[in-house]
Amino acid sequence: MDEDFANISLNLVAEDIRESKTNKIHGNRTSRVQQRKDAKNESEKERSNLSFTPKEDSAGRKRKLESDGGESVATDRSTSKKRKSDVVISSLFRKNPEIPVISSSEVDTVTENVFTGDAFKDLPIHPFLASNLEEKQGFTQLTEVQKRSIPILLQRKDALIKSQTGSGKTLAYAVPIVQSLQARKLKVRRDDGPYALVIVPTRELALQSYDTFQKLLKPFIWIVPGCLMGGEKRKAEKSRLRKGVNILVATPGRLMDHIKMTSVLHLARIQWLVIDEADRLLELGYERDISQIMNALKSQCPDPPQTVLLSATLSEGVERLSSITLNDPEHISVSDGNDIREQKSAHSVPHVTSPPGHVLEEKNDNNFAVPSQLKQFFIITPCKLRLVSLAAMVLWKCKYSKPASKVIVFISTQDSVHFHCKLFSEVLGKSRNIKEALKKLAFGEEEEEDVDVGDSDDDERYGNIRQPKKEEVKFYQLYGDMPQKERQKTFSDFTATTSGVLFCTDVAARGLDLPNVDWIIQFTSPGATVDYIHRVGRTARAGTKGHSLLFLMPSEAGYIQELNKHKISLTQMELSTVLQPLLANISDLPQPDDLNSKHQTPRTHEEAATFLQDRFEECILNDKEMHSLAGKGFQSFIRGYATYSKEAKEIFKVSDLHLGHVAKSFALREAPTNVHNVTAKSGSGQRKNKKDVRPSKRPLSFKQATLSEYSAGFQSNNKKIMAKPGGKRKPKTRKR
Numbered sequence: 001m002d003e004d005f006a007n008i009s010l011n012l013v014a015e016d017i018r019e020s021k022t023n024k025i026h027g028n029r030t031s032r033v034q035q036r037k038d039a040k041n042e043s044e045k046e047r048s049n050l051s052f053t054p055k056e057d058s059a060g061r062k063r064k065l066e067s068d069g070g071e072s073v074a075t076d077r078s079t080s081k082k083r084k085s086d087v088v089i090s091s092l093f094r095k096n097p098e099i100p101v102i103s104s105s106e107v108d109t110v111t112e113n114v115f116t117g118d119a120f121k122d123l124p125i126h127p128f129l130a131s132n133l134e135e136k137q138g139f140t141q142l143t144e145v146q147k148r149s150i151p152i153l154l155q156r157k158d159a160l161i162k163s164q165t166g167s168g169k170t171l172a173y174a175v176p177i178v179q180s181l182q183a184r185k186l187k188v189r190r191d192d193g194p195y196a197l198v199i200v201p202t203r204e205l206a207l208q209s210y211d212t213f214q215k216l217l218k219p220f221i222w223i224v225p226g227c228l229m230g231g232e233k234r235k236a237e238k239s240r241l242r243k244g245v246n247i248l249v250a251t252p253g254r255l256m257d258h259i260k261m262t263s264v265l266h267l268a269r270i271q272w273l274v275i276d277e278a279d280r281l282l283e284l285g286y287e288r289d290i291s292q293i294m295n296a297l298k299s300q301c302p303d304p305p306q307t308v309l310l311s312a313t314l315s316e317g318v319e320r321l322s323s324i325t326l327n328d329p330e331h332i333s334v335s336d337g338n339d340i341r342e343q344k345s346a347h348s349v350p351h352v353t354s355p356p357g358h359v360l361e362e363k364n365d366n367n368f369a370v371p372s373q374l375k376q377f378f379i380i381t382p383c384k385l386r387l388v389s390l391a392a393m394v395l396w397k398c399k400y401s402k403p404a405s406k407v408i409v410f411i412s413t414q415d416s417v418h419f420h421c422k423l424f425s426e427v428l429g430k431s432r433n434i435k436e437a438l439k440k441l442a443f444g445e446e447e448e449e450d451v452d453v454g455d456s457d458d459d460e461r462y463g464n465i466r467q468p469k470k471e472e473v474k475f476y477q478l479y480g481d482m483p484q485k486e487r488q489k490t491f492s493d494f495t496a497t498t499s500g501v502l503f504c505t506d507v508a509a510r511g512l513d514l515p516n517v518d519w520i521i522q523f524t525s526p527g528a529t530v531d532y533i534h535r536v537g538r539t540a541r542a543g544t545k546g547h548s549l550l551f552l553m554p555s556e557a558g559y560i561q562e563l564n565k566h567k568i569s570l571t572q573m574e575l576s577t578v579l580q581p582l583l584a585n586i587s588d589l590p591q592p593d594d595l596n597s598k599h600q601t602p603r604t605h606e607e608a609a610t611f612l613q614d615r616f617e618e619c620i621l622n623d624k625e626m627h628s629l630a631g632k633g634f635q636s637f638i639r640g641y642a643t644y645s646k647e648a649k650e651i652f653k654v655s656d657l658h659l660g661h662v663a664k665s666f667a668l669r670e671a672p673t674n675v676h677n678v679t680a681k682s683g684s685g686q687r688k689n690k691k692d693v694r695p696s697k698r699p700l701s702f703k704q705a706t707l708s709e710y711s712a713g714f715q716s717n718n719k720k721i722m723a724k725p726g727g728k729r730k731p732k733t734r735k736r
Helices: 002-022 029-052 055-084 127-136 144-154 169-182 203-216 234-243 252-261 278-283 287-300 316-325 337-346 358-365 383-400 414-427 432-442 457-462 484-496 529-536 559-565 575-584 605-622 624-641 659-665 672-693 702-706
Strands: 159-162 196-199 225-228 247-250 272-275 306-311 330-333 374-380 406-410 475-478 500-504 519-522 546-552
Touching (some): 127 203, 144 159, 144 330, 169 196, 169 203, 169 306, 196 252, 196 287, 203 225, 203 247, 234 252, 247 252, 278 316, 383 500, 383 546, 414 475, 414 500, 414 605, 519 529, 529 546, 546 559, 605 624, 624 659, 624 672
Parallel strands (some): 159 306, 196 247, 196 272, 272 306
16 A cells, blocks of 8 residues: 555656746646646547557557657758758769870871071161160070061061960061161151051950060160050059150050040051051951041051061961051961071071062961970860869969969959959968967967977978978969059969069960960860960960860860861870879868868878868858859859850860859859859848949038037028128029
8 A cells, every 4th residue: 555655656757857947837827727727638638548558568669759750850850951041062073074094195297387597687777776685684686577577677567477486576577676776877856756656456466566666776876666455544644645656556445535536646657557456456347447547657657667467377467457457478487397497598687578478378377386395285174173173273373383383274254253353362372380489379378489490300301390481372363354554464463473473364375475374274175276375375485394284074075187187296194193292292282171070181182172162162151242253253153165166166065064064163062053143142231232332422511521520500590691602602493
């Protein structure tokens, strides 16, 4: 009897405790009454179940209910996560197309002899000009195109000059212009106006040509060069023209604007007309402007000026332009091997030129000459691996190699240029040492003092454990719609630096002489072979060594055979070769933003590539601005891919693109169909914010302007005091 009573009391206590913990009554009086009734009914049901159900059965049912409930909770959580964020994390190395085997990519190339054994002092030019070139600027030898062009131009003949990129074509026309102007019997005066007119396609090339003339004219300070280009203030340019300019370098659009609108610009004394990068001028649609400039020269000049056309390639448009602008021209083509051999064997004067039919033969042949010291490579990489492969190549050549290289990366669209430059600056440009210092400060650790480890005997045996700090990679960008000041600063900064990466469009592909560029990376294919030649021409200039790398997707492998048809030879670079430096320098890669995150150290180059790709995707997810740039870059890439020429579309087909893989190459985790919505939302938000912060254009009233911050706002009704000085007030009119 006592035992039963003890058991009953224990059961009651346990049940009361459970009810007190779980069933809490709250709310107003009506809800409290209803809750008590429900609780009473539930307790009666539980007692009836316990009285008729065996103990083992109830326990088993309870376990089953708990297991079923756990599964339902897990599924609910998974579905809610799916609904919350439509992100897709795919593997880099799975479901990729097979990389095709290229049968042959090496052919016999067309070569040109860049330098000759002659010097500038051997030419019939002023000794001050020759000494300036050799002693001040370091040009000790003539290039082949200079040796053949300068004597002909000094004879006052028109010329059509074709030579490979980086062969010194600028000096080929600049030296004769300076020589002829300084040799005039009547000394050139500044207020005479322009005697020479040089037309170039881009602003950067205009600045570069203007700088070349400035250096050449140091011995002849009375001859003044000038520059006209878009992006500069017209008022400042008019002021320079009013003071006087003797050699005028200009882009065609701005020059035509001044011819129409500036009365102080007179072309009556023009004796020289130079059209540099003629094929690029025609591609940019300047043919109409050039024809209008020619008409202005005909109307103002009593005698037709001596005209020179220069280009690395000769197209139908250039030949058509030469037939309009040139008068009985000399055709100078350095890649004509027969002429070179005849010149060497006969020991003739250096103005031996090509035969009259040579240009037509050039047109039919379509073989392009590249510098012999240029090593050309290509890499076939799946679309998903494009971003991390580019990053690995940049880190390999600019950070892990000694000495660090100077790299130019050509990308097809402006949005893609802006995205890649910003992303690489955020992820790869930040110093890891700063992150480690912040971690130490966060955990209260003190930084270790620098210790000179170079004097230890163990260093000779094991090598220095503490490696010297690697310099951070500098990233630059250059494209057409940049403000002029930014373009000029980028151009000058990248010219002055010893290592760094310039992301750019084809605006930097023509004529620019950027010193000490070691690698040209064509991240998007140029399509036309002419554009390929001009891109790789930014390196291996004037006899220096250079390298180029062409990125291709498996569907674009046929482009190699297209280049082989034009006598361009390339060597394949394996993908593993590019990714391997990531594994060797895994400690220098950017680390996850979460300090407490646990991740396994990569052991293969595939894991290292995935590790770096995750850092890129984290940057996109955590930054709204980067997310918007990635979406815009993705869309611009697709649009740009659809703009290839009809012939190139046989290789570069939009239908061959896997849009999900393209999105992965922009570090996006959204499906391609959702990318448009993301960019639209971010763009509208930016416009709204700009509108909100826009300052009001409505000026303050006189009362608001004169009201003191200490005043209560009550002013006298005296009109003399409140009248606005300097005039009468307009009567107020009501709107009807």
